[in-house]
Amino acid sequence: MQDQKNGNGLEWKVLKFEEFTLDELYDLMQLRSQIFVVEQDCVYLDQDGKDKKALHVLGFKGNKICAYARLFNKGDYFDACSIGRVIVAEDERRYAYGHTLMNESIKAIKEHYGEDKIKISAQKYLKKFYESHGFIQKGEEYLEDGIPHIGMLKE
Structure with a gap:
């Protein structure tokens, strides 16, 4: 596990699945369901x-999970390392934690997997957000769970 504070006031942790406490895991599953199932219908x-x-990147404010992404080594999901399930709690989005989350995730891939190449399956409406972190669209738009997505790559 890796803990660190950053300038935006969140405490960042990078955890393996077995390092979660039961409360952290429950809170994370609740947050992911709130955003991906309820909010996005x-x-x-x-x-x-x-x-x-x-690997799981979590941004905490006190005990509350405000930001989250999960990371995969190359070959575990795509042929390159990947970042997915990128979320920021709805009431925390005004603080631009999404950008810090992406920076922390990219850094964690480099530190834990030694890779710079990252592939993502991005919701199309977030294209400019991911482009601001060096990702470039690769391929055509497709539907994933009824939501328009695009493949993007950072090299």
């Missing part, structure tokens, strides 16, 4: 069996 199974392989 998308019925799908968020617990996809991949969390046990992933």
